[in-house]
Amino acid sequence: MNSVDVNEIKKAFLLFINVESLNKKTKLENAFDEFESLVVSSGLIIHGSKCLKQTAPVINTFITKGNLENLKNQILQSDVEIIIINHELSASQTRNLEKFFNKRVIDKTELILDIFATRASSHIGKLQVELAQLKHLSTRLIRGWTHLERQKGGIGLRGPGETQLETDRRLINKRIKRLNQRLEKSHKQREVNRYSRKKSRNKLVALVGYTNAGKTTLFNKLTESSQLAEDKLFATLDSVTRKNKDPKHGPILFSDTVGFISDLPTQLVESFKATLDELKTADLLLHIVDSHDVDYKIKIKEVNNILNDIGVMNIPQIIVNNKCDLIDASKLDILKFKKNEQVFISAQDDNEFKDLRAKINNVIFNGVYQGWISMENNMGNIRSSLFDMGCVKEEKVSKCGKMLAKIKIGNDELDELLDLKGFELCADEDILLKSI
Ligand SMILES: Nc1nc2c(ncn2[C@@H]2O[C@H](COP(=O)(O)OP(=O)(O)OP(=O)(O)O)[C@@H](O)[C@H]2O)c(=O)[nH]1
Ligand SMILES: [Mg+2]
CATH class of the missing domain: 3.40.50.300 (P-loop containing nucleotide triphosphate hydrolases)
Structure with a gap:
């Protein structure tokens, strides 16, 4: 098979295999629509599709011999460049199908990995997708997918880039380790963010x-x-x-x-x-x-x-x-x-x-309390945390110098505050009498 350029791969043929032993869950029509949406989401142009039925997958090619023969002419005569299958294939099944059709074959896993690769925009997102792709690639290398080198780039393998395809397992494992380390570091940062959220x-x-x-x-x-x-x-x-x-x-x-x-x-x-x-x-x-x-x-x-x-x-x-x-x-x-x-x-x-x-x-708040509260004037720290939480709607000072605030707060949090000495609820009518 000739090497293919990522930018040239556009015309796809969808192969929807209804394997009775696997496809019990979803309604068939909807499952096909979802598969089609996946392919469209990946940016490919659908140039043909076929739904086939078989009782179970076949070890070597996933698709039965009869089904393969039925398909052969239709696919060979078309100008499609890539065949997409709605199941996860083993490395050898993919290889055998590629030999049979002399076209690039992509399974559902690779298709989803590819969509993720094109969509990831954040630093962490990109690292995560690359990690997933390399893990997937390494399982293929173990099984000796030797013709990988001839398929530089292309859909299903975007993201890590060509160099990974030329590396051996040792290099891939090294890269996986490095990615894990980087991800760990980024996640530690998130832990810190989470901690500040809890505090606030x-x-x-x-x-x-x-x-x-x-x-x-x-x-x-x-x-x-x-x-x-x-x-x-x-x-x-x-x-x-x-x-x-x-x-x-x-x-x-x-x-x-x-x-x-x-x-x-x-x-x-x-x-x-x-x-x-x-x-x-x-x-x-x-x-x-x-x-x-x-x-x-x-x-x-x-x-x-x-x-x-x-x-x-x-x-x-x-x-x-x-x-x-x-x-x-x-x-x-x-x-x-x-x-x-x-x-x-x-x-x-x-x-x-x-x-x-x-x-x-x-x-989350067991309902919300909205109304007035009073605090002793030494409770400035509570007042500022109420402000930090965005709970305070209005403030006044009572005639005897207490802080009065109209707040909106979850009942659970309010219960905790009411345990504090000097923190009390006020009826609306009291405010007029109490405040200056
Ligand atoms: N008719 C209708 N369409 C909606 C409604 N809500 C969302 N959509 C459409 O559904 C599509 C998907 O919406 P998103 O908000 O991107 O869905 P999502 O769950 O975030 O999807 P992913 O990020 O892909 O997981 C968009 O085309 C929306 O315009 C709704 O209430 N009614
Ligand atoms: Mg969304």
């Missing part, structure tokens, strides 16, 4: 969910940000944390995270574990669901499986059914009635997300 008593609410569910769209609304939200899989790779902008909330930070997908490559989950580990410090997870998706129930399970792997299923979770504008009104009423502990929104519409905000406040 801000609560962390993380948005999690299947890719393309609308996490970033909602995040932008909640924090008045303008992160990129797109109808593309894995639009977000790097987690972003911003302060809540709504005065009806207490001190909250929202965090937008990478979306999940069924069969996320293990190398990626491993490499992103440290970033995902941040979820462990969240006080609440908003699990964003595309409620218009016919497979939404399966996807909720998939996301929960990954959350379970990361060890964050013990964190309170609110299911936020998004894209409700796409659901039939009567169906929506029934859903709302049946699942009244969940939230139903359309993140792209302009609204106040009142129900969502109330539920967030209830879970």
Whole structure:
């Protein structure tokens, strides 16, 4: 096979193999759509596709001999440069298929790794993707994928660059070690950031969910940000944390995270574990669901499986059914009635997300107190931490010199403050009498 240039690889042929023993979970049509979206997200142009059925994978080529023969003419006569398969292949299966078609073959894992490589923009994100790609590459080298050198660059292997392809396993392992060290250093820095968050008593609410569910769209609304939200899989790779902008909330930070997908490559989950580990410090997870998706129930399970792997299923979770504008009104009423502990929104519409905000406040602050308090005038440190938390709305001084403040604070935090001698609640009408 001739070597190929990354910029020339554009025309792809999608091979969707419905293997009955593997594809039980998702509805077929939807699984095909998701596969197609992945390919489009990677920047390739689809020049043909075929759905084939077989009972089980075949060891040497994954695809059965009969299916291969049926495909051969169609693919050979077309001008496609790359064949994409909707399963994870072993190195030898890929090699055998490449020999058979005399074309470049990419499996689902490589496709996802490639999308991540093109999307990663932060320093940590890039390191994590490179680590995942090298781990993947090293398993291929162990199995003796000798023709690698002739396939410099190209989709599925972007990111680490050509040099890695020419190196041997020893060099790859050295690079993996180095990347691990760098990542560890970056994560230590994040630990420090986390510590300062704890100290400032801000609560962390993380948005999690299947890719393309609308996490970033909602995040932008909640924090008045303008992160990129797109109808593309894995639009977000790097987690972003911003302060809540709504005065009806207490001190909250929202965090937008990478979306999940069924069969996320293990190398990626491993490499992103440290970033995902941040979820462990969240006080609440908003699990964003595309409620218009016919497979939404399966996807909720998939996301929960990954959350379970990361060890964050013990964190309170609110299911936020998004894209409700796409659901039939009567169906929506029934859903709302049946699942009244969940939230139903359309993140792209302009609204106040009142129900969502109330539920967030209830879970993380056990409800919110808004009203006046009084503090002895030697409690300046408490006053300044209330200011740091953004809790103080108004201030006055009482006739006898006490500090009076109108605050908005979670009931749990308020309980702690009320344990302090000299910190008391004031009724609104007292303020007029007490203040100067
Ligand atoms: N109709 C409709 N579309 C929405 C809604 N919310 C988000 N979208 C669209 O869904 C697509 C994906 O939105 P994102 O916010 O990027 O989704 P995400 O969950 O952040 O996706 P990843 O970062 O890829 O995991 C975009 O095209 C949005 O405009 C909604 O409430 N209704
Ligand atoms: Mg996003």
